[in-house]
Amino acid sequence: xxxxxxxxxxxxxxxxxxxxxxxxxxxxxxxxxxxxxxxxxxxxxxxxxxxxxxxxxxxxxxxxxxxxxxxxxxxxxxxxxxxxxxxxxxxxxxxxxxxxxxxxxxxxxxxxxxxxxxxxxxxxxxxxxxxxxxxxxxxxxxxxxxxxxxxxxxxxxxxxxxxxxxxxxxxxxxxxxxxxxxxxxxxxxxxxxxxxxxxxxxxxxxxxxxxxxxxxxxxxxxxxxxxxxxxxxxxxxxxxxxxxxxxxxxxxxxxxxxxxxxxxxxxxxxxxxxxxxxxxxxxxxxxxxxxxxxxxxxxxxx
Amino acid sequence: xxxxxxxxxxxxxxxxxxxxxxxxxxxxxxxxxxxxxxxxxxxxxxxxxxxxxxxxxxxxxxxxxxxxxxxxxxxxxxxxxxxxxxxxxxxxxxxxxxxxxxxxxxxxxxxxxxxxxxxxxxxxxxxxxxxxxxxxxxxxxxxxxxxxxxxxxxxxxxxxxxxxxxxxxxxxxxxxxxxxxxxxxxxxxxx
Numbered sequence: 366x367x368x369x370x371x372x373x374x375x376x377x378x379x380x381x382x383x384x385x386x387x388x389x390x391x392x393x394x395x396x397x398x399x400x401x402x403x404x405x406x407x408x409x410x411x412x413x414x415x416x417x418x419x420x421x422x423x424x425x426x427x428x429x430x431x432x433x434x435x436x437x438x439x440x441x442x443x444x445x446x447x448x449x450x451x452x453x454x455x456x457x458x459x460x461x462x463x464x465x466x467x468x469x470x471x472x473x474x475x476x477x478x479x480x481x482x483x484x485x486x487x488x489x490x491x492x493x494x495x496x497x498x499x500x501x502x503x504x505x506x507x508x509x510x511x512x513x514x515x516x517x518x519x520x521x522x523x524x525x526x527x528x529x530x531x532x533x534x535x536x537x538x539x540x541x542x543x544x545x546x547x548x549x550x551x552x553x554x555x556x557x558x559x560x561x562x563x564x565x566x567x568x569x570x571x572x573x574x575x576x577x578x579x580x581x582x583x584x585x586x587x588x589x590x591x592x593x594x595x596x597x598x599x600x601x602x603x604x605x606x607x608x609x610x611x612x613x614x615x616x617x618x619x620x621x622x623x624x625x626x627x628x629x630x631x632x633x634x635x636x637x638x639x640x641x642x643x644x645x646x647x648x649x650x651x652x653x654x655x656x657x658x659x660x661x662x663x664x665x666x667x
Numbered sequence: 668x669x670x671x672x673x674x675x676x677x678x679x680x681x682x683x684x685x686x687x688x689x690x691x692x693x694x695x696x697x698x699x700x701x702x703x704x705x706x707x708x709x710x711x712x713x714x715x716x717x718x719x720x721x722x723x724x725x726x727x728x729x730x731x732x733x734x735x736x737x738x739x740x741x742x743x744x745x746x747x748x749x750x751x752x753x754x755x756x757x758x759x760x761x762x763x764x765x766x767x768x769x770x771x772x773x774x775x776x777x778x779x780x781x782x783x784x785x786x787x788x789x790x791x792x793x794x795x796x797x798x799x800x801x802x803x804x805x806x807x808x809x810x811x812x813x814x815x816x817x818x819x820x821x822x823x824x825x826x827x828x829x830x831x832x833x834x835x836x837x838x839x840x841x842x843x844x845x846x847x848x849x850x851x852x853x854x855x856x857x858x
Contacts, residue, residue, distance in 0.1 A: 374799050374800040374801075374802070374839060375802070377839065378800075378801070378802045378803075378833070378835065378839070379802050379828070379833050381833065403841050403842050403843055404841070405794075405798040405799060405841050405847060406794045406798060406799045406800050408794065409790070409800075410745070410746040411786060411787040411790035411791065412787075412790060412791050412794055413765050413769075414765060414768040414769065414772070414784070414787040414791075415768075415769060415772055415787050415788055415790075415791040416769060416791065417765060417766075417769060418854060419791075419795070419851055419854060419855075422850050422851060422854045423794065423847075426846075426847065426850060456692075456693075459692070459693075460692040460693070462692065463692065466854050467854070469853050469854060469856065470850040470851070470853045470854040471850065472853070473849050473850060473852070473853035474846045474849050474850055474853075519746075519747035519748060519749070520746070520747070520748070523747065523748035523749065523751070523752045524748045524751050524752050524761075531752050556711060556747075557711045557712075557745055557747035557749070559711075559745060560745040560746065560747075561745075561783075561786060562712075562743075562745055562783075564782075564786075564806060564809070565782035565783045565786055565809070566715070566743070566782065566783070568715070569712060569715045569743065573711060602824055602827065602828075603824075605823050605824075639831060639832075640831045640832065640833060641831065642827040642831065
């Protein structure tokens with residue numbers, strides 16, 4: 366299985382723990398990831414707010430690079446990248462005028478975008494290409510007793526996801542169960558985290574973060590698991606602002622890939638767990654203390 | 668005492684604006700809107716908006732250009748696509764919001780000092796020039812332009828980022844920036 370890996374800007378920046386944990390996990394599963402050479406920013410939500418045609422040109426350069434480099438499916442772990450690359454593909458299919466603009470741009474530099482290279486999310490690849498059985502076989506330190514609230518956020522399931530349900534996605538739930546974790550059922554798994562509003566309009570953004578943290582905590586979660594660098598940053602990085610407005614709701618937020626690494630028994634230093642503001646600590650080797658045995662038992666064993 | 672008229676007049680309309688928007692690929696279905704309000708109901712940000720998404724749909728369709736283009740609503744939309752997925756008339760509300768944002772920027776009528784359109788434009792500039800985003804420099808630019816003192820309030824976050832090795836002022840760039848520039852230039856030529 367070979368994929369063109371499209372990290373996106375965040376996975377090289379604020380969200381580097383996602384890349385740092387995803388790559389060893391995928392390698393452990395035998396997935397061949399080749400980073401797309403000289404990839405550019407997908408444009409995210411901001412670029413298409415300014416110029417949609419140029420946003421499509423920008424994103425399609427990545428599609429064209431993947432086509433040139435062997436036409437392997439693109440693996441896009443960041444939700445915004447995943448959405449934008451898929452959205453661009455839809456536009457190229459549906460709107461001939463947009464296609465003409467993009468073709469003109471690609472033509473000018475001797476590239477093309479014709480082979481409809483698939484854009485896939487790691488959850489999709491893990492569940493549908495690798496399969497839960499293969500994943501279970503790699504679990505050496507099951508996450509027994511760890512209560513995880515799976516948080517999908519918006520952009521991997523709406524509106525272009527093909528691999529999971531829009532209203533009640535379950536791929537991450539099933540993955541976490543395969544790792545031995547206890548999955549918390551909660552109704553906010555696809556509610557928006559606020560995106561960049563935490564920085565631009567804190568009044569709105571912090572409230573959205575608080576709602577998610579509070580609900581997960583109320584339902585007994587030990588941590589939130591995310592699939593998106595911006596969701597992770599929002600849910601992890603704004604605890605002091607949340608505390609000021611609403612009181613403490615301390616809850617760590619980790620990438621699903623970090624939990625996979627823990628369950629696979631990969632060394633902590635390979636999983637970038639120290640990159641979060643709210644530390645996540647969990648050791649499979651520390652089960653609840655066993656009740657003290659009466660001394661008599663020892664003599665029986667002897 | 669200052670009073671404002673809250674009811675809109677026919678004369679406030681910019682005739683043809685709605686039709687123009689509804690001709691844009693992806694925005695055609697706006698004509699089918701039944702004003703059910705599902706979009707406003709599922710929107711996690713409608714509580715902060717000056718016009719709800721339902722109102723923006725109606726105002727756009729009936730040519731109230733000034734109202735929608737200078738609204739905060741279109742910028743508060745965080746692109747979570749909940750409305751687009753739930754709309755019973757399959758109107759691509761998120762994409763209509765994008766169309767309105769672009770027009771607001773193009774005409775320079777977005778609300779001044781409102782950070783979101785400033786961020787969008789700084790983001791666009793940086794990516795157009797470098798091909799990639801450098802998160803810290805982008806955030807700093809945003810603060811400089813909108814709330815220079817507000818940046819100080821975020822010292823705790825800066826400290827957290829330094830402690831966890833995520834604070835970087837490096838400027839990220841693709842190698843083939845020339846190629847990207849050529850592509851943008853070709854895209855802007857008339858067909």
